Amino acid sequence: MKKFVILLLVVICVALVALPQPTNQDFLRIHIRADSNNDVDQAIKFVVRDAIVQYLSPLLVSATTKQKAMEILESQLQNIQHVCDKVLLSNGFAYTSTVSLCAETFPDRSYNGINLPSGVYDALIVNLGSGSGNNWWCVVYPPLCFVGGEPNGSNQVQYKSKLWEIVQQWLSNR
Numbered sequence: 001m002k003k004f005v006i007l008l009l010v011v012i013c014v015a016l017v018a019l020p021q022p023t024n025q026d027f028l029r030i031h032i033r034a035d036s037n038n039d040v041d042q043a044i045k046f047v048v049r050d051a052i053v054q055y056l057s058p059l060l061v062s063a064t065t066k067q068k069a070m071e072i073l074e075s076q077l078q079n080i081q082h083v084c085d086k087v088l089l090s091n092g093f094a095y096t097s098t099v100s101l102c103a104e105t106f107p108d109r110s111y112n113g114i115n116l117p118s119g120v121y122d123a124l125i126v127n128l129g130s131g132s133g134n135n136w137w138c139v140v141y142p143p144l145c146f147v148g149g150e151p152n153g154s155n156q157v158q159y160k161s162k163l164w165e166i167v168q169q170w171l172s173n174r
Contacts, residue, residue: 026066026142027066027116027121027122027139027141027142028066028069028070028073028121028122028123028124028139028140028141029106029116029121029122029123029124029137029138029139029140030052030123030124030126030137030138030139030140031104031123031124031125031126031135031136031137032045032048032049032052032126032128032135032136032137033045033125033126033127033128033131033132033133033134033135034128034129034131034133034134034135035093035095035128035129035130035131035132035133036129036130036132036133037133037134038133041128041129041133042133042134044087044088044091044093044128045128045133045134045135045136046136047087047091048083048084048087048088048097048126048128049136051083051084051086051087052080052083052084052126055079055080055083056072056073056076056080056140059072059076060072060140060141063140063141065141066122066141066142069140069141070101070122070141073101073124073140074101077099077100077101080099080124080126081096081097081098081099084096084097084099084126084128085097088128093128093129095128095129095130096129097126097127097128097129098125098126098127098131099124099125099126099127100124100125101122101123101124101125102122102123102125103120103121103122103123104120104121104123104125105118105119105120106118106119106120106121106123109137114139116139124140
């Protein structure tokens with residue numbers, strides 16, 4: 001039995017190493033850029049983030065490919081901007097937002113055990129006002145912040161990966 005478990009672990013490791021590694025083109029990012037770095041503009045950025053996550057989560061749950069996620073976002077750009085502007089207006093901000101889906105160059109970033117090297121990525125860009133302040137970012141596809149990604153009341157979003165949940169379930173059933 002012990003030899004079987006060791007052999008199984010070796011086979012799993014070899015299989016994981018043999019899998020193709022994801023590239024920039026496999027990810028769809030989201031960046032919400034604050035108007036400035038003052039405390040008020042940074043705080044509203046998180047309120048807008050929560051509203052966007054709440055709005056997009058039920059729509060993106062059906063996105064089984066990056067292309068599908070991009071199509072959903074493309075079809076919702078005006079509605080996303082409306083969600084942002086409604087939050088800004090209801091909180092007394094004079095500026096509005098701009099929303100676009102485009103390819104942009106980003107620096108190295110990592111979180112939750114995922115390293116995204118610098119390079120060009122497709123991204124949903126949300127600029128609040130001038131968009132010159134610090135940003136909040138996440139990955140729309142694969143769905144790291146929109147599958148079960150409910151804001152938890154702080155400046156953090158609960159990150160979940162459906163793929164990781166499937167792997168964990170498969171391992172626990174063995």
